[in-house]
Amino acid sequence: MQTSEEAELCFPQLLNISCKKHIRPQSEAMLIYIVLSSISLLTVVLNLLVIISISHFRQLHTPTNLLLLSLAVSDFLVGLLVMPFQILLTEPCWLLGDLVCALHYFINFMIICASVVNMVLISVDRYVAICDPLHYPTKITTERVQICVFLCWGLSVFYSVALLYDNLKQPGKYNSCYGECVINIIGAVDLIFSFVIPISAIIILYVRVFVVAVSQARAMRSHITAVTLKRSETVTAKKSEIKAARTIGVIVAVFLMCYCPYYCVSLSGYELVMGSSTEVVMGFLVFFNSCLNPMLYAFFYPWFRKSVKLIVTLEILQPHSCGANIM
Template sequence: PDLRCGFCLQLPSITEEDELCYLQFLNTSCKKHTRPHSETMLGYIGLSFISLLTAFLNLLVIISISHFRQLYTPTNILLLSLAVADFIVGLLVIPLQIFLAEPCWFLDDLVCVLFYVLVFSIINVSIGNMVLISVDRYVAICDPLRYPTKITQKRVQIFVLLCWIYAVFYSFLLLYDNLKQPGRYNSCYGECVITYNGAVDIVLMFILPITAIIILYMRVFVVAVSQARAMRSHIAAVTLQRSVTVTAKKSEMKAARTLGVLVAVFLMCYCPSYCISLSGYDLIMGSSANTFINFLVYFNSCLNPVIYAFFYPWFRKSVKLIVTLEILQPNSCEANIL
């Protein structure tokens, strides 16, 4: 009887050790947060699919704009920069996010901090590019006569470079305390925890960019409506003038739908993450809620090539040339894409 009782008393300790991230650190190791196997596999499959799709779609954008000379325009340079950032999300960020979906973090503490530096940098680059694209379209519609002199390829390249430099510098500055002493905010072995000034990040990288985008697009809509009214007031009985007016109206409606989808999708993907940060609530690493929030943010990188590029006929034509390997033919870069 004594042996049986002793055996029964030892069972809980074995079970507790099996639930630890590091068995060699019994007192300081984190406990595993177990989840149903079906839920875990669904998360892995979803993240892997989004990773491959994001990398593939943005790679098509990168090849199209880089290869065909007709696409060397200031606006497309901004699209190229955005596609490069989103391609890195699909190639590096999402696969590393799979490690964070695990109940325990088994990589080095420095790798944990550098991963978040990469995440913040790429997200900030994407947001910065969206603002630059908004400015580009604002000048193109509201000041079309001076657009060629204001928005040149050289200026756009400089602003894109500054956008990348600022995003990386901002991320290092935001996470400086974490980089100075990696793992200082971990409560136990097996965590990947960072801390930063969430209020500053929300203001600089969410509220201000969204406000700028909305203001610019509202100005674009106002100018488009005023131009349409001016054209309708000066319509003559000429069929050509009528057709031009109808075409302009359809083009304005299409642009309005595109911009509306852009802002709505961005808010849908980013608002949950920033709202949780604003509330001060901490999500557990590897939890279902944390995985879903990160999934939404990364899914925006998959949708960007659809929103920005798939609406353009030149992209569909360039994809056809890429898939059929016609870009390998001599002088294919001179092909008529527009």
């Protein structure tokens, strides 16, 4: 028979080193599991649709869409690998061991870092498209974007290893008891490289894009310039680029709203303990961005709605479906 003290422990057989359970009411725990599991599943399904769409249809093989594809891959991995383990962190005890805990945070930081770098690359792409449209086709090529995406993921792996080196070298080093999943990182380093530098770059680029886009929109509404056929085609191209910049701008804005609260807590001087309830909740707000991105694509991009229809109806299994006109 277990004593009441043993029943409150994560590992009753390890009486002296086991953590105590912090049990939630069953109704509250069930609600958390259902909501978070639904978000995780929705994130996987929606981003898988984005990945299939851009990969399958040749019309979508543009430099900008390759960056969106890379972002969708990171969002897909968030739903598939990060969110399920984050749900487990809401449990009273961590039962998967110290190594799995360290690997979870490594994958977590790697994917989040890749998402942030992808957003910077997308901002650079829109900056060049709006501010230097004549040189855009020569500066932003498919080959260069592929290299940038490869470097993005390589940098993310390197950064995560460097940030979590002690935790990976000796898993469980910072746990106060057995049944915890806690890591220790240099918060100032993560704050600067994961938030301050990339977010500053994104904001500066988009302020510049916004200013140029507004001036171009005003110029297009002007009736001073005589309208020729060639001029009309140029105006149409500029409208397309401005619309694309506006769409990406909304995606960037949502990205900032999801990421800022987590890092603003660090900026306020509050110590956010990795694995604490506050950290788990703030972390899920960051991960929720991965679910929102494909929803924004569905709202703003007609090609995504058309491609989803072809995927759901299995028309992509037909021969030559990759050449379908979905723009």
